[in-house]
Amino acid sequence: MAYLELNNIYKTYGEGENATEVLSDINLSIEEGEFVAIVGFTGSGKTTLVNLINGLLKPTSGKVLFKGEPVVDTSHERGVIFQNYSLLPWLNVGQNVYMAVKEAFPKESKAVLKQRVNEYVDMVSLTPAINKRPKELSGGMRQRVAVARALAMNPEMIIMDEPLGALDALTRGNLQDEILNIWSKDKRTALLITNDVDEAIYMADRVIPLKPGPNATLGPEFKIDIDRPRDKTALNDNPNYKKTRNAIIEYLMDIGAERKSVSTEEYELPEIAPKSFVA
Numbered sequence: 001m002a003y004l005e006l007n008n009i010y011k012t013y014g015e016g017e018n019a020t021e022v023l024s025d026i027n028l029s030i031e032e033g034e035f036v037a038i039v040g041f042t043g044s045g046k047t048t049l050v051n052l053i054n055g056l057l058k059p060t061s062g063k064v065l066f067k068g069e070p071v072v073d074t075s076h077e078r079g080v081i082f083q084n085y086s087l088l089p090w091l092n093v094g095q096n097v098y099m100a101v102k103e104a105f106p107k108e109s110k111a112v113l114k115q116r117v118n119e120y121v122d123m124v125s126l127t128p129a130i131n132k133r134p135k136e137l138s139g140g141m142r143q144r145v146a147v148a149r150a151l152a153m154n155p156e157m158i159i160m161d162e163p164l165g166a167l168d169a170l171t172r173g174n175l176q177d178e179i180l181n182i183w184s185k186d187k188r189t190a191l192l193i194t195n196d197v198d199e200a201i202y203m204a205d206r207v208i209p210l211k212p213g214p215n216a217t218l219g220p221e222f223k224i225d226i227d228r229p230r231d232k233t234a235l236n237d238n239p240n241y242k243k244t245r246n247a248i249i250e251y252l253m254d255i256g257a258e259r260k261s262v263s264t265e266e267y268e269l270p271e272i273a274p275k276s277f278v279a
């Protein structure tokens with residue numbers, strides 16, 4: 001039994017003439033402890049996919065199974081880091097994280113919960129801003145609070161919907177490493193949705209492209225055969241890295257070109273520009 005299973009998922013928004021099938025025949029199986037990345041084009045249905053797995057949306061047809069049980073609602077077992085850091089504006093950084101940990105650990109003492117809040121706020125380097133409200137923070141800082149909040153709840157499965165997109169390269173790199181630390185140390189299962197091919201290869205065991213919609217579906221998987229912990233600076237010289245990166249980019253360019261030839265809509269390619277650690 002797979003840890004997370006998506007069987008023949010279809011998702012349509014609207015009805016009748018206004019119906020649009022956003023996702024079509026999605027099949028995905030993730031084993032416990034795996035780190036899987038899905039790279040997708042802008043507007044291809046990535047957030048819809050995350051919401052189906054999280055339990056915020058129901059598929060039009062098909063099944064989402066988590067540890068063999070149908071997903072019918074959200075659950076603390078699956079922690080989602082969204083791209084639009086939804087923080088409570090009237091609470092400061094510490095209180096936003098505290099609310100979440102209190103919900104996840106209702107029986108713990110206030111002192112233990114506060115200790116946990118401090119630990120995760122520190123992890124995202126926001127200790128000096130712990131008393132600030134969201135409106136006093138930059139977009140990147142808010143995103144870091146959202147990361148701290150989701151990870152502090154100790155979810156079994158970490159689901160990330162382009163969580164690091166708004167961050168500068170340095171913060172982004174640090175948080176990638178923090179997420180990988182937590183994933184490997186605590187034996188979590190992770191699903192990362194990203195438009196950054198290098199981020200996907202650096203972090204995941206498998207990278208799966210989501211073809212552009214409407215009727216977006218998953219493409220072939222690319223196994224990332226690079227030992228962990230991975231060294232960003234050494235990646236450039238790793239023949240497996242170069243080979244896999246080229247294969248993924250070639251695939252994405254091909255489906256982008258194919259889609260352009262049958263559609264008048266603009267599709268934005270995933271992030272394939274060289275990163276700081278790519279020559």
Ligand SMILES: Nc1ncnc2c1ncn2[C@@H]1O[C@H](COP(=O)(O)OP(=O)(O)OP(=O)(O)O)[C@@H](O)[C@H]1O
Nearest residue numbers: 013014022040041042043044045046047048049213
């Ligand atoms: N509630 C809704 N009702 C109707 N259409 C919707 C709804 N939510 C999303 N869509 C449409 O479904 C498509 C996929 O949206 P989704 O947000 O899942 O894509 P995405 O890949 O996450 O996008 P982005 O890269 O811009 O974040 C888009 O065309 C969007 O307009």
